[in-house]
Amino acid sequence: MADLVPEAGMVPATREVLEDNRLRRDFVDDVVAALEADDSDGARALAAPLxxxxxxxxxxxIPATYRQPLAEALGDTLDADVIAEMNDWVREALLDVLSASQVADVVSELDTDDAVSIVEELDPDEQREVLRALDPDDRAAIEEALSYPEESAGRLMQRELVAVPEHWSIGQVIDFLGLAPxxxxxxxxxxxxxxGHKPIGTMRLSWVLTTPRSIAVADVMQREQSLIPVDLDQEEVAFRFQKYALISAAVVDPVGRLVGVITVDDIVHIIQDEASQDVLRLAGAGDGDINEPLRKTIPVRMWWLLINLGTAILASSVVAAFESTIAKLVTLAVLMPIVAGMGGNAATQTMTVTVRALATNQLTSSNSLRMIGRELAIACANGLGFGILMGIACQLVYHDTGLSLVLFAAMAINSLVAGLSGVIVPLVLERFEIDPAVTSTVFVTTMTDVMGFFSFLGLAALFGLTSTPG
Amino acid sequence: MADLVPEAGMVPATREVLEDNRLRRDFVDDVVAALEADDSDGARALAAPLxxxxxxxxxxxIPATYRQPLAEALGDTLDADVIAEMNDWVREALLDVLSASQVADVVSELDTDDAVSIVEELDPDEQREVLRALDPDDRAAIEEALSYPEESAGRLMQRELVAVPEHWSIGQVIDFLGLAPxxxxxxxxxxxxxxGHKPIGTMRLSWVLTTPRSIAVADVMQREQSLIPVDLDQEEVAFRFQKYALISAAVVDPVGRLVGVITVDDIVHIIQDEASQDVLRLAGAGDGDINEPLRKTIPVRMWWLLINLGTAILASSVVAAFESTIAKLVTLAVLMPIVAGMGGNAATQTMTVTVRALATNQLTSSNSLRMIGRELAIACANGLGFGILMGIACQLVYHDTGLSLVLFAAMAINSLVAGLSGVIVPLVLERFEIDPAVTSTVFVTTMTDVMGFFSFLGLAALFGLTSTPG
Structure with missing residues (x-):
């Protein structure tokens, strides 16, 4: 075995530097202090056992300025395993200062999947240089992986795997493994x-170890397995791993030949990332990576705010159309944010539930109508409940029956708008294969803002509300 | 081996009923149609091969009313594996109609972790009855698991595991496994x-299979491993699995004895759930489970809206304080939602990024200050950018320099409020061990609404803006 060195465990000597699985602040401060004092040996002594x-x-x-000095202090300890675990942006900055042959050294130590995840992030020029510095086998493996679409199974898979023919016995399998270092x-x-190297079955190692040597592979293997097409999107791959509780799965090329294997540890971060992506996209925060350079973050955030500014201006133009109504009863300006805001909050609840249910495949075309009915029922409860509550409160404060009735009606109407748009907008976007997490918020908040102001001010105008209560 | 039956694969015969890993709508409709026509055999023929x-x-x-008939149609096919995969609410409803001994049959077929996840959801009375119907070994195992806190490692772990002494050779291990069915x-x-049954090392099965028989276990095992305390919270367990890329990990009791094992397939849904929880909590949507009964969902949603109504009323009282200012220049009512809305959107971006970074342990006390600085820089860019943009737009539309300057200043101020509150509120809540995902939204939107209205209307009052531009 090439690597019986510790890999997936926690080094006991490091326990006191961790608290709740995080590096303690005083430890991080000590490392920074050592780097600040140009004490490479001290920094290395602290960090190397981790x-x-x-x-x-x-x-x-640590602050970005200390990363290069820490890398120098660590020397060889900064190996491929560390770099594979790093945040993309931190890694990119660090790789920028390494030479192509140093990067090639790192890459050649890794399994294909980890190597690809590093190489695919490099600039085309650097990529060519690094590939040239690799030995031909590693190079071919990585080039082939890079030929598959980004975020596909082909990029995630490891090409190293164990395959045996059906006619072997379990004993032959065990002997083969023992002799092949x-x-x-x-x-x-x-x-x-x-x-033809097409997968026809699979055996978990525990089955191999607990089956008598004389039994045939064909009698132990499970014939049914989830075969992952090499160009399948990583989100679908992750979904299959979850749904069928897979630990590893075979990847096949378009003619059905076994070309690689994906293991669950490569999937876990995708599951986490995909769920994170939804919340960040709903909020218009892009990748939401706190290590991303500001020059990349600011345009993403601003672009989202600009689109939302458009919807805010649209809503404000509805208010502008009722300026004369407000002039007659300024209290309308006081109450209108409540109508719009409550609609927005209710819509966000519904929209978030819908987006997550779509993402986790719990909501499909089979139960869409039931989901809409469900949200409609909730919206009716909210609309009546909060409409009546605010109608009564308004009457107590302003003693204006017309205003109170208009407030009640507007809140009830906007609650329905919120509930229906919160569920229908993501469903329609999904149907048109537009990511509902990215675009739902804009549509839904526009609906609740515009309809909130329009229903409240429109009804007020219709009933001719003025500052002298009738 | 007890179960070499298909378990984690996809049955080829079912492929045509799936589309993108989901059951096709026409297939679901066919099952419902069969159930509607009281054609149990037809429904069973469709569903059983899945x-x-x-x-x-x-x-x-399928609609809730057809679940009981489908269960009857399936008979024995509705086994423990199916029930373990079911949504909690759907399962609860189904288990309610089964007798205690039927539930006990299902439970006794499962590994401890799956059995516990079913038993822990039962009412205390049902729980007692089911436990009584189990055989003593299963009962003892489940009762012990239930003695650990909810959502702890003790509930997640499987008690079935393989442990060997250090002095064995690899050959002895292989022979032991082959003889122990x-x-x-x-x-x-x-x-x-x-x-003393304390774990001192671990061996992956692939190491056992690829090591010569004569080598000692002590020379193959990895001594360093991540030992999970039996009372560790499942979120921390999930975090360790992710961070150290674990496939399985030993669970130890307070005196350090090996009591169970947790495997990654039990963790994957926790990682997914924890990430989902954050987005649903930020939106005040509770568990956001679309199968939850309405009588549970409506109070959760209403409670959140009620709290938000409080903040909306607070913001509206700020507007009320400036009624006379608005009466002098109704255009203020037109523009004020833009100031508050833009602040809310910018704050949501920052808050979401902060909450996710905290949840994924990327943001700790070591880099909090840097994060605040980062968000402050983004807020300055947003504030200046959109402040100037809207100032110019306002001047073009209303030809009112005072109003335009006030709008610019209010947007710049509220952008800073948004950026700072979006990052500081979750950090402070986390420091006080309050879940930032649950409570951040309320604080942050209150800040941006109140400050948006206050800065805009306050500045307008201060500069005495009226409808006849000076």
Whole structure:
């Protein structure tokens, strides 16, 4: 075995530097102090015993100016495992200062999937240089992976895997594995393939180990398995892993040949990322990566705010159309933000639930109508409840029955608008294959703002409300 | 081996009923039509060949009234695997109609972790009855698991595991496994324990299979491993699995004895759930489960809206304080929603990024100040950019320099309020161990609404703006 070195554990000596799985602040401060004092040895002594994942965290937690000095202090300890764990932006900045051959050294130590995730982020020029510095086998593997679409199974998969023919016995499999020192370093399943290298079954290692040697592979293997097409989007890959509780799965090319394996540890961060993406997109915060350079973050945030400014101006033009109504009863200006705001909050609830249910495949065309009915019922309850509450409150404060009735009606109407738009907008966007997380908020808040102001001020105008209550 | 039956694969015969990993609508409709026509055999013929995860989905997708008939149609096919995959609410409703001994049958077929997840949801009375109907071993295992806190490692872990002494050779391990048919059905790691049953190392199965028989366990095992305390919160467990890319991990009791194992497939849904929880909580949508009964959903949603109504009334009272200012220049009422709305959107961006960064441990006390500085820089860019933009637009539309300057200043001020409150509120809440996802929105939107109206109307009052431009 190439790597029986610690890899996935927690180094006992580092325990006192962690608190709730995070590096303690005083520890991070000590490292920064050592770097500030040009004490490379001190910084190295502190950081080197950490688990690679914690060293990567350390790079993220210290200010950007100390990252280069820390890298120099660590020397060889800053290996491929650390770099693979790093945040994309921190890694990119660090790789920028390494030479192509140094990057190639790092890349050649990694499994294909980790190597690809580093190489794919490089500029085309750097990428070419690094690939040229790799040995031909590694180079071919990475180039092939890069030929698959971004965020596809082909980029995620490891090419190192164990495949055996169907006619072997379990004993032959065990002997084969014991004699072959150059196998994939870690694997969880053994694939059974036909002579054309098409997967026909799979065996978990625990089955191999608990089955008598004489039994045939064909009698142990599970014939049904989830085969991942090499160009499948990573979100769909992650979804299958979750749904079928997979630990690893075979990846096949378009003619059905086994070309790689994806393991669940490569999927876990995608599941996390995809769920995070939804919340960040609903809020218009782009990738929401706190290590992203400001020059990338600011345009993304501003672009979203600009679109929302458009919807705010649209809503404000509705108010402008009723200026004379407001002039007659300024209290309308006091109450109108409540109508619009309550609609917005109710719509956000519905929209968020709908977007998550769509993302987790709980909401499909089979139960869309039921979901709309459900949200309509909630909207009716909210509209009546809060409409009556605010109608009574308004009457108590302003003693103006007309105003109170208009407030009640506007809140009830806007609650329905909120509930219906909150569920229908994401459903329609999904149907047209537009990511509902990215675009729903704009449509839905426009609806509730515009309809909130329009229903409240429009009804007030219709009933001719003025500052001398009738 | 007890179960070499298909478990984690996709049944080929079901492929045509799936589209993008979801059950096709026409298939679901066919099942409903069969149930409607009292054609149990037809419904069973359609549903029975599905993978357990898809049968569970089918129950969720059909209207609630058809779930009981489908359960009857399926008979024995509705086994423990299907029930373990079901949504909590759908399962609860279904278990309600089963007798205690039927539930006990289902529970006894499952691994401890899945069994516990079913039993813990039952009413205390039902729970007692089901436990009584179980055989003593299963009962003891489940009762012990229930003695650990909810959402702790003790509830998640499986008690079935493989542990060997350090002094064995790899050959002895392989022989032991081959001769012991009653082992945990699936396992990924073998734990090495001392005579006191304390874990001292771990071996991945691939290492066992690729190491010569004569080598000692002590020379193969990895001594450093992440030991999970049995009372650790599941969110922390999930975090460790992610950070250290674990496939399985040993669970130890307070004196350090090995008591169970947690595998990554039990963790994947927690990672997904925790990320979903953040987005749903930020939106005040409770659990956001579309299968939750309305009588549970409506109070949660209303409670959140009621709190937000309070903040809306607070903001509206700020507007009320400036009624006379608005009466002099009604255009203020037209523009004020833009100031408040833009602040709210900018704050939501910052708040969402901060909450996610806290949840994923990227943001700790070590880099909080840097994060605040970062968001302040973004807020300055937004404030100046959109302040100037709207100032110019206002001048072009209303030809009122005073109004335009006030609008510019108010937008700049509110942008700073938004940026700072968006990052500081979640940080402070986290410091006081209050879930920032649940409470941030209320504080932050109150700040941007109140400050938006106050800065805009306050400045307008200060400069004595009236409808006849000076």
């Amino acid at each position: 688990h690679p994942a914690d060293i990567a965290d350390l790079f993220e937690l 150059d196998l994939a370093s870690d694997f969880w399943e053994i694939f059974v393939v036909d002579p | 993978h357990p995860a898809d049968i569970a989905d089918l129950f969720e997708l 009653d082992l945990a059905s699936d396992f990924w790691e073998i734990f090495v324990v001392d005579p």
